[in-house]
Amino acid sequence: EAGVAQSPRYKIIEKRQSVAFWCNPISGHATLYWYQQILGQGPKLLIQFQNNGVVDDSQLPKDRFSAERLKGVDSTLKIQPAKLEDSAVYLCASSLGGWENSYNEQFFGPGTRLTVL
C-alpha cells in the first residue's frame, strides 16, 4: 500500500515570495491534515479536511496561508507571502475515519522542509 506522498521535499525561498506544497493521501482515506513542525517541537495542526470540506482551520494563519482539497483526494497548501518564521517542516497526514473517530490513527508523509531567507 502506497503511503502519503508529498512534494517538493525541500524548498528555499526569500521572504515575501509565495510557495505551494502538494499532498496525495493514502487511497481511501477521507481525512487529510496539514501540520507545521518547527525544529525541536511537535507538529501543530494547521488544517483538517473531511473529504473536501474543512473540519478545523482554527490555527491556520488565514492572512497568508490557504489550503484546498477540491476533489476530496489530493491537497495543496499555499503560503503567500512567506515570512522568516514560516521556516519549518510541513507535514501532511491522512486517516481512514472521519473526525468522529476519536482513535484517529494518522499516517504521515515525509514532509516538505521550507527555508525562508
Next chain:
Amino acid sequence: TQLLEQSPQFLSIQEGENLTVYCNSSSVFSSLQWYRQEPGEGPVLLVTVVTGGEVKKLKRLTFQFGDARKDSSLHITAAQPGDTGLYLCAGSGGTSYGKLTFGQGTILTVHP
C-alpha cells in the same frame, strides 16, 4: 486548550541502557498515540492506547496509559542505536474529537 508535556526533552544514553519517556496532561484523552520520527521523515505510529491502565508491549518497547487517561509512558529496554529518533506522544478525543494534540517530543540518542 489541551496540552501534552513530554519529559525529558533530550536523552543521550549508551547502548544497552533502559529509559523511560513521560507524557503528561491535565486533560483527559480518549486515546493516546506514540510516534517515532527520524530525521527527514514524517512521524510513524508505534502504538495506540485507549483504556485507562492499559499496557502494551512492542518488542523492547512498553507503553502504559494512566488510569485517569491523562498521562502515558514509554519504556525502552536495552536500547539500541536503531532506537535513535524523536519520540512524540499525541492525544485524541476529550474536548477536541478527532484532533491530535502533540507533545513537544523527546529526542533520544543511543550511542554504540
